[in-house]
Amino acid sequence: MTDIGRKAGAEFLGTFLLVFFAVGAAVFGIDKIGALGVAFAFGLVLLALAYSIGPVSGCHVNPAVTLGVLLRKGVTGQEALTYWLAQFAGGIAGGAALKLMTSGFGNVTDQTGGLGTNDWGPSISSGGAFVLEIVLTFLLVFVVLLVTGRAAAPGFAGLAIGLVLTVIHLVGIPLDGTSVNPARSFGPALFAGSHAMSHVWLFLVAPLIGGALAAFAAPLFETAAGVEGAPSRHGDPTGANVPA
Secondary structure, three states: OOHHHHHHHHHHHHHHHHHHHHHHHHHHHHHHHHHHHHHHHHHHHHHHHHHHOHHHHOOOOOHHHHHHHHHOOOOOHHHHHHHHHHHHHHHHHHHHHHHHHHHOOOOOOOOOOOOOOOOOOOOOOHHHHHHHHHHHHHHHHHHHHHHOOOOOOOOOHHHHHHHHHHHHHHHHHHHHOOOOOHHHHHHHHHHHOHHHHHHHHHHHHHHHHHHHHHHHHHHHHOOOOOOOOOOOOOOOOOOOOOOO
């Protein structure tokens, strides 16, 4: 298998696993584990993926992260396009698996009522959800870019990324279900019906804006490799591996 093929495969599998296990935690168990349990499911799955497939593809598993890395020249345009295709395919596969589980295997029920899709409504307006997703995704991509740079502490990128995704979900779940990931939102929405698909545009566009803003902000806070207190290295292999 070619190098780009291995990377695409890792991004597809990683996004599928993120959707099935993390979104699945809400679909199959939010009535028992609550928002806190779902938030930890997202963080722990991403943490595990960062250390397992991070050395292969950087473990973006999120088009917004890939956009941030692209803008920081961590991947080429061709690589980014391949990553995006793999991520959306993985998200769709994850959504299909969730739909199958809730429609073809006995009494497995969808406890979210919408296959874990994101939406706005009684808790937050569409404008509020748009701003929220920009801010939440900004934090995620901002952390990813800084903790995987050359001057970051080696070996800790996956931990930081997993923890920040947990915090992001603790804030976002009560409001719009938390997207910060267009592939995570699109996959389940594709199988959840017309209402979810008519609203999914917000959860495609806003995270990409947040990721782009983070890419422009991150260089302002980077520590140059080689200065006192900053280890000289070539990125943390458990993350996006962007240049400092």
